Amino acid sequence: MQFNEFVANDKLIEEITEAVKTNTLPHAMILDGAKGTGKKTLAKIIAQSFVCTSDNRPCGKCPACIKAMHSSHPDIFTADGNNTGELTVDAVRNIRDDAYIMPNEAPTKVYLLLNCDKMLAPAQNAFLKVLEEPPANVAFIMTVTSANMLLQTVRSRSRLYTLYPASPEAAAEYVSVFYPKTDYGDILHAAQLCDGNIGKTLDMLEDGGEEAKKLADDIFAAVIRGNEYTVLTLTIKITASRAFAVSVLDFLTENAAECVKASVGAKTHSTIAADASKRMTKNRIFRLAENIERAKQVLETNVNLNFFSTWLSSVLRV
Numbered sequence: 001m002q003f004n005e006f007v008a009n010d011k012l013i014e015e016i017t018e019a020v021k022t023n024t025l026p027h028a029m030i031l032d033g034a035k036g037t038g039k040k041t042l043a044k045i046i047a048q049s050f051v052c053t054s055d056n057r058p059c060g061k062c063p064a065c066i067k068a069m070h071s072s073h074p075d076i077f078t079a080d081g082n083n084t085g086e087l088t089v090d091a092v093r094n095i096r097d098d099a100y101i102m103p104n105e106a107p108t109k110v111y112l113l114l115n116c117d118k119m120l121a122p123a124q125n126a127f128l129k130v131l132e133e134p135p136a137n138v139a140f141i142m143t144v145t146s147a148n149m150l151l152q153t154v155r156s157r158s159r160l161y162t163l164y165p166a167s168p169e170a171a172a173e174y175v176s177v178f179y180p181k182t183d184y185g186d187i188l189h190a191a192q193l194c195d196g197n198i199g200k201t202l203d204m205l206e207d208g209g210e211e212a213k214k215l216a217d218d219i220f221a222a223v224i225r226g227n228e229y230t231v232l233t234l235t236i237k238i239t240a241s242r243a244f245a246v247s248v249l250d251f252l253t254e255n256a257a258e259c260v261k262a263s264v265g266a267k268t269h270s271t272i273a274a275d276a277s278k279r280m281t282k283n284r285i286f287r288l289a290e291n292i293e294r295a296k297q298v299l300e301t302n303v304n305l306n307f308f309s310t311w312l313s314s315v316l317r318v
């Protein structure tokens with residue numbers, strides 16, 4: 001990747017790009033910002049800029065860049081606090097010792113210390129020793145959700161770069177590249193719900209299917225128990241996006257079909273269907289299945305989602 005591919009945080013990117021050009025990047029950097037704002041991505045681009053052999057660093061094309069992008073550059077070392085043992089006192093001591101060994105092929109050796117939220121005070125103190133007297137040709141890039149998680153002594157010896165979420169529009173545009181088949185309006189809606197946080201938007205789109213299935217099951221369980229208030233509060237959730245609503249309706253239809261089967265004595269593996277045939281009459285189950293089928297058709301028209309969710313909760317009352 002290159003700096004111009006990074007979304008949002010324009011001023012910060014400008015500052016870092018300038019420092020790369022003038023060879024004035026500090027030897028210790030802290031990237032802080034909420035989960036999903038791109039700290040790791042930016043840390044990797046900075047690391048790549050240290051090893052790139054072209055004039056316009058990082059070029060994204062030279063052999064050093066290619067290795068960096070594949071996490072196989074011998075002078076870029078990564079320790080992730082989310083992986084057990086990678087940012088403990090012992091691990092940090094190893095990093096410290098290693099830092100005094102000359103780089104293999106690049107002019108600088110780079111240490112990416114990711115998720116420093118998990119780096120406890122003793123490990124930070126061990127790290128401090130190398131920050132106080134940094135060897136030449138070494139750069140440390142830490143990522144943390146809040147710089148306040150780090151000791152003041154570590155902070156004062158590093159340059160702090162804070163990342164903010166993108167605008168929902170910029171986030172949606174970026175995310176849409178990974179979801180070419182998803183409706184752009186749905187992506188934008190997800191980005192808006194996530195306040196422009198790209199990581200969260202990607203998670204939301206990724207988990208959409210699983211979430212829809214769970215919501216459909218929860219709605220069904222509430223319908224079977226005649227819990228109208230729960231049905232109402234759950235159906236509001238389908239308004240997240242049209243694609244999500246369609247997905248929930250698909251799962252509701254599947255559940256209804258299983259219930260119908262169970263009600264006429266056919267075998268089913270669905271616990272929901274077994275539950276329904278115990279608690280509901282055959283007539284009610286058939287009416288419910290019909291109403292869900294009708295709701296699916298209504299959703300195919302360009303109905304307003306808020307209106308639809310309210311109406312849906314009423315037709316689920318059978």
Ligand SMILES: [Zn+2]
Nearest residue numbers: 052059062065
């Ligand atoms: Zn390069």
